[in-house]
Amino acid sequence: MHALEVRNLVKRYSNVLALDNLSLSIKEGEVFGLLGPNGAGKTTFINCILGLTSFDRGEIYIFEKPLNKALKELKWQIGIVPQEIALYSNLTVYENLSFFGSLYNLSGRVLKERIEFALEFVQMQDSMKKQVKNLSGGMKRRVNIAAALLNNPKLLIMDEPTVGIDIFSRKLILESVEKLSGSGITIIYTTHYIEEVDRICTSVAFINKGTIIEYGPKEFLIRKLSNNNIIRIKLGRFKDEAISKIKKINGIEKTSFSENELIITANKSSNLIKDIIEVLSQEQCEIISISYEKPTMEKLYFAVMGYTIDEKGEVVHEISS
Numbered sequence: 001m002h003a004l005e006v007r008n009l010v011k012r013y014s015n016v017l018a019l020d021n022l023s024l025s026i027k028e029g030e031v032f033g034l035l036g037p038n039g040a041g042k043t044t045f046i047n048c049i050l051g052l053t054s055f056d057r058g059e060i061y062i063f064e065k066p067l068n069k070a071l072k073e074l075k076w077q078i079g080i081v082p083q084e085i086a087l088y089s090n091l092t093v094y095e096n097l098s099f100f101g102s103l104y105n106l107s108g109r110v111l112k113e114r115i116e117f118a119l120e121f122v123q124m125q126d127s128m129k130k131q132v133k134n135l136s137g138g139m140k141r142r143v144n145i146a147a148a149l150l151n152n153p154k155l156l157i158m159d160e161p162t163v164g165i166d167i168f169s170r171k172l173i174l175e176s177v178e179k180l181s182g183s184g185i186t187i188i189y190t191t192h193y194i195e196e197v198d199r200i201c202t203s204v205a206f207i208n209k210g211t212i213i214e215y216g217p218k219e220f221l222i223r224k225l226s227n228n229n230i231i232r233i234k235l236g237r238f239k240d241e242a243i244s245k246i247k248k249i250n251g252i253e254k255t256s257f258s259e260n261e262l263i264i265t266a267n268k269s270s271n272l273i274k275d276i277i278e279v280l281s282q283e284q285c286e287i288i289s290i291s292y293e294k295p296t297m298e299k300l301y302f303a304v305m306g307y308t309i310d311e312k313g314e315v316v317h318e319i320s321s
């Protein structure tokens with residue numbers, strides 16, 4: 001079943017086209033990362049699917065129900081962690097959670113148990129009596145997450161939950177998403193931190209200028225979008241002739257050799273390792289190790305967004321469209 005299906009969504013703010021025919025679908029149970037730079041349209045997208053902002057065109061289905069129906073019938077199964085902290089600062093952590101729980105019609109023992117579970121989940125039990133105004137930004141964000149989990153949602157939407165918070169809270173938030181992953185809950189997680197998507201998401205969509213450039217399961221995208229394989233071969237004894245012969249193998253795009261390491265960039269479609277080993281053994285070279293370099297999510301992201309990264313790791317070049 002699809003947790004979310006969006007078709008040709010268009011949203012305009014006067015002269016800004018914030019969402020430009022955006023389409024995507026998210027399967028139930030996925031931790032889905034929506035990754036894009038500032039102003040890409042992430043928050044507008046989230047606001048549209050939550051019915052918080054109107055849109056000009058398109059269709060949205062949540063758990064296969066049209067948006068209006070879904071928001072009426074499934075409202076209590078959707079947890080939201082908004083970008084802005086949405087808590088009462090003069091109330092304590094516990095009082096805030098009691099209030100949000102009562103909005104879900106939770107009361108008595110069930111409410112108490114759900115609050116205890118949510119507090120433990122975000123590791124805030126020790127701070128439950130503190131007023132929210134006395135908490136750090138990261139702790140407030142964790143209370144927001146606890147509030148979103150009170151009703152045991154089927155769909156959890158987290159809009160840039162780690163922006164501007166301390167490292168410890170960030171670590172806890174990422175760990176809590178990891179704990180939820182695989183439990184059946186669907187999570188939509190917007191961010192502009194590539195390493196977060198790499199760590200916690202099962203699928204990812206690259207969004208820019210209001211449109212989805214690519215999306216799918218992470219491993220699928222890495223296979224689809226990486227243009228080549230990089231093979232590293234550490235040699236003991238070697239002959240220059242072997243290196244020259246390897247350069248000529250069909251499918252090899254680039255080679256470099258320094259400090260006894262041969263780095264080969266090979267065409268994605270070719271499996272050349274057998275040919276390379278054959279040359280090395282014919283030339284009686286000593287192979288110490290062979291490894292494949294996996295393309296990183298970061299390299300993939302910049303490539304998809306139209307940038308390249310040089311050897312020093314700097315973004316150097318925008319490819320004009």
Ligand SMILES: Nc1ncnc2c1ncn2[C@@H]1O[C@H](COP(=O)(O)OP(=O)(O)OP(=O)(O)O)[C@@H](O)[C@H]1O
Nearest residue numbers: 013016018036037038039040041042043044045192
């Ligand atoms: N209320 C608004 N009125 C006019 N323009 C808006 C409004 N909200 C967003 N925009 C514009 O729509 C575009 C998409 O903005 P949005 O906030 O959805 O992007 P975002 O990816 O969430 O960015 P960020 O990571 O900075 O939060 C931007 O060009 C933004 O300036």
